[in-house]
Every structure is written in structure tokens, then in C-alpha cells.
Amino acid sequence: MRLLNALLIGALVLAASYVYKIKFESTQRVERAAKLRMEIRREQDAIAALRARWAQLESPVRIQELAQRHLQLKPLTPQQFQSFDNLPERPPEVAQAPSDGIGDLIEEATGSISSTQPVLPTVPAAPATPDAPDPAEVTP
Amino acid sequence: MTAAASPPDSRRVRWQRFVRGLIYGRDIDRDVKAKARIGLTLLVFACVYAVIAARLVLFALAPEAHTARRGAGQDAMATARPDILDRRGEILGTDVKSPSLFGEPRRIIDVDEAVELLTAVLPDLDATELRERLSSKRGFVWLKREITPQQQREIHRLGIPGIGFLTENRRVYPNGPIVSHALGHVNIDNQGIAGIEKWLDSRGLADLHLAGLATDRLQKPVEMSIDLRVQHAMRQELLAARDKYKAKAAAGIVSDVRTGEIVAMVSVPDYDPNNPREANDPTRINRLTTGVYEMGSTFKALTLAMALDSGKATLNTTYDARTSLRYGRFNINDTHPLHRYITLSEVFTYSSNIGAARVALSQGVEAHKAFLRKMGQLERLRTELPESAEPIVPKRWGELNTITIAFGHGLSVAPLQAVMAINATVNGGYLVPPTFIKRSQDEAMKLATRVIKPETSDRMRYLMRLNAEKGTAKKADVPGYYVGGKTGTSEKVVNGRYSKKQVLNSFTAILPADDPRYLVLIMLDEPQALPETHGFITSGWNAVPTGGKVIERIAPLLGIAPRFDLPPADQLILGLTASVKANKK
Numbered sequence: 001m002r003l004l005n006a007l008l009i010g011a012l013v014l015a016a017s018y019v020y021k022i023k024f025e026s027t028q029r030v031e032r033a034a035k036l037r038m039e040i041r042r043e044q045d046a047i048a049a050l051r052a053r054w055a056q057l058e059s060p061v062r063i064q065e066l067a068q069r070h071l072q073l074k075p076l077t078p079q080q081f082q083s084f085d086n087l088p089e090r091p092p093e094v095a096q097a098p099s100d101g102i103g104d105l106i107e108e109a110t111g112s113i114s115s116t117q118p119v120l121p122t123v124p125a126a127p128a129t130p131d132a133p134d135p136a137e138v139t140p
Numbered sequence: 141m142t143a144a145a146s147p148p149d150s151r152r153v154r155w156q157r158f159v160r161g162l163i164y165g166r167d168i169d170r171d172v173k174a175k176a177r178i179g180l181t182l183l184v185f186a187c188v189y190a191v192i193a194a195r196l197v198l199f200a201l202a203p204e205a206h207t208a209r210r211g212a213g214q215d216a217m218a219t220a221r222p223d224i225l226d227r228r229g230e231i232l233g234t235d236v237k238s239p240s241l242f243g244e245p246r247r248i249i250d251v252d253e254a255v256e257l258l259t260a261v262l263p264d265l266d267a268t269e270l271r272e273r274l275s276s277k278r279g280f281v282w283l284k285r286e287i288t289p290q291q292q293r294e295i296h297r298l299g300i301p302g303i304g305f306l307t308e309n310r311r312v313y314p315n316g317p318i319v320s321h322a323l324g325h326v327n328i329d330n331q332g333i334a335g336i337e338k339w340l341d342s343r344g345l346a347d348l349h350l351a352g353l354a355t356d357r358l359q360k361p362v363e364m365s366i367d368l369r370v371q372h373a374m375r376q377e378l379l380a381a382r383d384k385y386k387a388k389a390a391a392g393i394v395s396d397v398r399t400g401e402i403v404a405m406v407s408v409p410d411y412d413p414n415n416p417r418e419a420n421d422p423t424r425i426n427r428l429t430t431g432v433y434e435m436g437s438t439f440k441a442l443t444l445a446m447a448l449d450s451g452k453a454t455l456n457t458t459y460d461a462r463t464s465l466r467y468g469r470f471n472i473n474d475t476h477p478l479h480r481y482i483t484l485s486e487v488f489t490y491s492s493n494i495g496a497a498r499v500a501l502s503q504g505v506e507a508h509k510a511f512l513r514k515m516g517q518l519e520r521l522r523t524e525l526p527e528s529a530e531p532i533v534p535k536r537w538g539e540l541n542t543i544t545i546a547f548g549h550g551l552s553v554a555p556l557q558a559v560m561a562i563n564a565t566v567n568g569g570y571l572v573p574p575t576f577i578k579r580s581q582d583e584a585m586k587l588a589t590r591v592i593k594p595e596t597s598d599r600m601r602y603l604m605r606l607n608a609e610k611g612t613a614k615k616a617d618v619p620g621y622y623v624g625g626k627t628g629t630s631e632k633v634v635n636g637r638y639s640k641k642q643v644l645n646s647f648t649a650i651l652p653a654d655d656p657r658y659l660v661l662i663m664l665d666e667p668q669a670l671p672e673t674h675g676f677i678t679s680g681w682n683a684v685p686t687g688g689k690v691i692e693r694i695a696p697l698l699g700i701a702p703r704f705d706l707p708p709a710d711q712l713i714l715g716l717t718a719s720v721k722a723n724k725k
Contacts, residue, residue, distance in 0.1 A: 026200075045236075045237040048234060048235060048236055048237070049236045049237070051231060051234060052231065052234050052236050052312045052314050053314075054231075054314075055230065055231040055234070055314035055315065056314040056315075058230075059314055059315045059316065059318070060315070060318065060368060060369055060372035060373075061315070061316070061318065061372065064372075064376075075692075075693065076696050077692070078618065078619055078620030078621065078692070078695070078696075078702035078704075079619075079620070079702075081620075081696075081701065081702050083701070
């Protein structure tokens with residue numbers, strides 16, 4: 001009988017300490033969760049503030065002003081659009097490239113351009129397809 | 141226990157028995173009774189412990205509610221609003237957290253010291269007012285809303301008792317005045333009081349605020365139909381035009397003709413929603429939804445659409461424009477009198493008032509009225525924007541009213557309303573209610589009602605294009621975009637008379653005219669004559685070139701491919717209808 005009691009008391013103490021440990025851990029975790037939640041909140045607020053700032057910086061008014069001050073770009077005209085159908089055929093390989101200012105310059109600078117590579121004559125720039133205007137459109 | 145009684149105590153035992161006999165009765169088995177009692181006690185205690193255990197479990201299960209409430213207490217005032225984005229996802233309006241300063245006058249020990257210290261950190265705070273507030277008997281007073289984090293730190297370091305901070309959401313519009321009227325603004329408590337912001341509140345956000353539920357940042361953002369780039373381009377050009385022609389005001393709309401979406405809406409002078417006080421200035425109203433105007437010749441488009449749709453007239457039906465049209469004591473004249481019979485297309489391209497009046501008369505007063513009602517011109521147009529204006533419709537609508545309304549005088553509508561109707565005449569005949577919220581074409585078709593036949597719509601496109609090729613809208617014919625359009629110059633009523641000097645000019649353009657995708661409306665209020673315009677103040681000299689500039693700038697943004705060497709309108713558009721007809725047969 002005494003043994004049983006002793007055993008029971010032992011078991012009780014063990015159970016109590018175990019429960020205490022669990023409780024302690026859970027409290028710790030809850031606190032950590034609350035802290036993390038607060039941190040997330042703070043981060044979200046910071047993100048929101050930064051996003052607002054970003055939107056302010058990339059506002060079209062500001063971009064236009066900067067572009068006008070620092071770039072030599074001009075507003076796009078309809079004539080600058082070309083479709084793929086209007087692209088000239090790739091010219092056949094030419095043995096002797098016509099005098100090509102930029103190519104000559106590169107050759108001078110590097111001196112190692114392989115002569116077998118076909119040199120394209122300067123084609124008037126056809127910058128973009130009409131269906132895909134530049135996403136970062138800056139038309140001052 | 142009774143068994144342990146010893147003989148010397150026999151008297152006591154007998155006494156005990158006697159007493160117990162008195163209490164329990166003689167012939168009751170007390171062992172059974174005791175067992176039952178013990179059982180009962182066990183049961184009661186078991187119940188009590190079960191309740192305690194259950195309660196413990198409950199407490200253990202829901203500790204978050206407690207901590208969460210502690211966290212939320214800090215920003216009880218934070219009424220979060222969803223972000224507002226443009227159609228491409230650019231931020232138009234967003235929330236930023238900022239601290240606000242409050243005081244609890246009952247807990248303040250030394251008011252003078254507090255006032256002194258606070259005004260040192262916040263110089264723009266009025267000292268006498270501050271003292272008054274802090275000396276009041278109230279439990280809570282706001283001292284300053286929306287202070288900077290740095291000021292918060294400094295005040296915190298002062299360590300004044302009874303002064304605290306609450307984090308509040310502050311609405312920020314990063315693009316300033318670019319999108320002002322459509323977006324609207326909020327008051328200091330972050331409640332929408334104009335534009336889409338107010339619409340958000342009316343959709344249940346206000347109730348959420350009252351319930352204290354809208355403090356979360358995870359609300360779904362609202363996507364507007366506005367394209368920020370187009371809006372900006374339109375605003376720039378309108379500001380330039382307003383300066384150039386010294387107009388009182390300028391306004392413009394870009395609308396998707398198929399979905400009714402408003403891609404841009406500008407009315408200058410406008411205001412910065414970050415500074416809502418400017419919005420109270422009556423000159424800064426949104427002329428496109430809150431103003432009503434006689435739209436002038438723009439309305440001829442509706443008159444001709446009615447005639448063509450009735451089947452009673454074709455493009456070649458002729459009307460008598462030999463002399464001015466007399467009605468009672470009124471005389472209707474043309475700006476470019478032709479003094480001959482003119483066809484329906486000439487009525488449009490020469491913008492003949494006499495012709496338009498005769499077209500409307502040939503349909504009859506009732507038919508005219510019914511058609512305009514069908515096109516939504518006689519009732520108030522409701523959009524998401526809370527601001528709207530009732531059209532001014534003549535109370536008694538006689539023949540004279542039909543004559544004047546045929547060329548856009550005598551009926552005042554909100555310009556947005558006219559845009560909706562003209563959209564319907566060119567998009568294949570569907571009247572789609574305009575919207576400021578992104579909408580797909582399927583959604584639009586569900587809301588649309590067919591008001592005119594597709595063939596009529598084709599003819600209207602043709603007339604619009606013809607006007608850009610030969611008529612009054614030549615200056616807006618940006619090469620490559622196949623623009624079509626109709627001009628309108630309406631004389632304003634000054635002291636009860638139509639003035640020749642004060643006019644309201646408008647220009648409605650569609651692009652591309654053979655299969656319109658966008659409609660552009662430009663309005664100039666009282667433009668002045670310039671040497672450059674040869675002294676003219678009609679629409680063709682100011683609103684149309686402005687429209688041309690706007691179109692050249694926005695068409696690439698709207699993704700419209702320029703096409704060159706297109707055949708003239710009578711081949712491309714009317715030829716188109718012929719082939720469609722052939723297909724049908």
C-alpha cells in the first residue's frame with residue numbers, strides 16, 4: 001500500500017513537472033508568435049510606406065520632368081512603329097561588306113573580328129513591334 | 141468508529157445511540173446510507189473538478205484572443221482602407237501608418253509644463269488652444285494628428301505623463317493631382333468623402349469600420365479602370381491647351397467603347413487629393429460628371445443616328461438648307477451656309493444646324509424624345525462616383541425643343557452621359573453604362589442594352605471618319621490612327637441670351653474609326669481667340685488640335701498599332717458593311 005502511494009506521488013510529481021514544462025514552452029511560443037506577428041505587422045507597414053514612396057518616385061509627372069532634363073528623347077511619332085512584315089529580308093552573305101562606319105570602328109578597336117561573319121548593312125532602326133510598346137513608356 | 145467504544149464509556153455510547161436514534165430513526169441501516177452519501181459527495185466533487193478542468197482547457201485553447209486584443213489596442217483608430225490601383229497595377233491610393241498625439245487631461249499633472257514642452261517640439265501647435273484642451277475635464281483629447289516618427293520619438297523622450305500616441309492609417313496619394321476627381325479623397329478619420337473613396341465606403345467598408353474589423357491590411361485592392369499614363373498624358377495636354385487658349389477650364393475623357401470603362405478622366409483645374417481642402421473650391425469641380433452642359437453639335441451625332449436607325453433616312457437623303465429655318469420668332473442659321481439641298485452626310489460634315497433640325501423634325505417630336513430617353517440622355521446617370529448631375533430637360537417638349545436639341549442646344553447633360561451615348565453609336569449599338577472600375581468585355585455585355593442596329597453603327601463610324609477626312613475635324617487626323625470625330629461649339633447662355641464670345645467647345649474622337657476601341661472627348665470652356673487661330677473660337681481651332689495631340693500621345697500607350705495607307709472611309713468602312721451584308725446573304 002505504501003509502495004503504491006509512493007509510486008502515485010512520484011507519478012504525480014512527474015506529471016506535474018511535465019505539464020509545467022509544456023505550459024512553459026507553450027507560453028514561450030505564444031509570446032514568440034505574438035512578437036513575430038507584431039514584426040510582420042511592422043514589416044507590412046514598412047512595405048506599405050516604401051511602396052507609397054516608390055509610387056511617388058515613379059509618378060509620371062516626376063519621370064517626365066527627369067526625362068526632359070536629362071535625356072534627349074523625343075515623343076514617339078506613329079512613323080516610328082514598324083511591323084515585322086516591313087522588315088527587309090536578311091541580306092545574303094556578302095564577301096565584301098559595304099563601308100560600314102560602326103563595323104570599321106569596332107574592327108579598329110578590337111582588331112579581331114572574324115571576316116567570315118556577315119556584316120549587316122545598317123538598317124534603319126525598327127525599335128519595337130507595334131503590339132508591344134515599351135512598358136516603361138516615357139513620352140515627354 | 142463505534143466499535144472502538146470501551147465499556148467505561150457505555151453511558152456515553154448509549155447517549156450517543158439515543159441521540160442518533162432521534163436524528164436518523166431506529167431502523168435505518170446507516171452503513172448503506174453512509175455509502176450513498178459518500179457516493180453523492182464523490183459525484184458532486186467530480187462535477188466540480190470536471191467544470192474546472194473544462195474551463196482550464198478552454199483557457200489553454202484561447203490565449204491568442206487575449207494577446208491579440210493587447211496588440212490591437214495600440215491602433216484602435218486605424219481604419220484601414222484597401223489600396224486603389226490603376227488598371228496596370230500602379231498605386232493610386234494607399235495607407236501609410238503614422239502616429240497621432242493624444243492627451244488624457246485627467247492624468248496630466250502640470251499643464252503649463254506639458255504645453256511648454258510640447259510646443260517646443262511641435263512649433264506649429266497653438267499654445268493657448270493646447271492649454272485649453274489639456275485643462276478640460278475630458279478623458280481623451282486629440283492634440284495633433286499625423287506627426288512624424290521623429291517627432292514621436294522626441295515627445296516620447298520628454299516623458300510627460302498623460303500624453304500618448306495612437307498609430308493611425310493615413311491615406312496617401314502618391315501621384316498627387318493626376319487622378320483627382322475620379323479617385324476622390326478621405327477625411328482625417330480615413331473615411332471616403334468623394335470619388336471612388338466614397339464609393340468604397342458605401343459598399344460596406346463604413347460598416348466594417350464601425351464594427352472595428354477593417355484594421356487589417358489584407359483587404360483586397362480595388363482596381364480602377366483608369367490608366368495612369370493615359371491620365372497623365374491627357375492632363376498634360378489639357379493643361380497646355382488651357383494655358384494656350386486661355387480657357388477657363390478644360391476637361392477630357394478617354395473611354396473604352398466596348399466595355400464602357402473610363403481609361404482617363406481629367407477636369408482641370410483639379411486638386412491634390414492629399415490636400416482635400418482645395419476640393420472645396422467651386423472652380424475645381426469635376427465638369428464631366430457634376431456639370432451639365434449643352435453639348436452643341438456633338439448631339440448631331442445622336443440626331444443622325446436616330447434618323448439612320450429608324451430606316452426612314454439613308455446617308456444620301458437630302459434636306460432643305462437653302463434658307464435659314466424659321467420657327468415662330470426664332471431663326472436657325474448655319475455657320476457655313478450652303479444655300480442648297482444637302483445630304484445627310486453633309487449635315488454631319490458641314491455641321492449644319494438647319495439640316496440637323498430638319499432631320500429631327502422628319503422623325504417627329506415623340507420619336508426624338510423616345511430615342512434620347514433610350515440613349516440615357518434624359519435621366520441622371522449613376523456611376524460609382526457619388527457626384528452626379530441631373531440633366532436639364534425642357535418641361536414642355538415642343539417642336540422648337542426638338543429643333544434646338546437636334547443640334548445640341550436646349551438640353552443640358554453631363555458630358556460623361558453624352559460619351560456613353562456616342563459610345564453606343566459607334567461600338568455596334570450597345571449602350572454600356574460607364575464605369576471607373578476595371579471590367580471585362582463579358583461583364584460589360586451583360587450590362588449592355590442594344591439601342592441601335594449594327595448597320596447604323598457602321599454608318600456612324602463612316603460619318604465620323606468622313607468628318608476627319610473632309611469636315612471640321614481635319615486637324616485631329618493623326619496619320620496612322622484613322623481618327624474619326626465630331627466637333628461641337630455651343631454658345632453659352634449669358635444673361636438669358638446665347639453669347640457669341642463665350643463658348644463651350646468639345647471634340648469627340650473615335651480611334652480607329654473602322655473598328656473603334658477608344659473614344660476621346662475634349663472640352664474647352666471659354667477658349668479665347670488667338671492670332672494663330674485667325675480669330676476663330678470654334679471647336680475646330682482649339683479643341684480639335686488639342687484632341688489630335690492627345691491622340692498622338694495616348695494611342696501608343698493604349699496599344700493601338702498605327703496603320704498607314706488605309707483607303708478613305710467610303711471604301712474601308714462602307715465597303716466593310718457591304719461585305720458583311722454579302723456574307724449574311
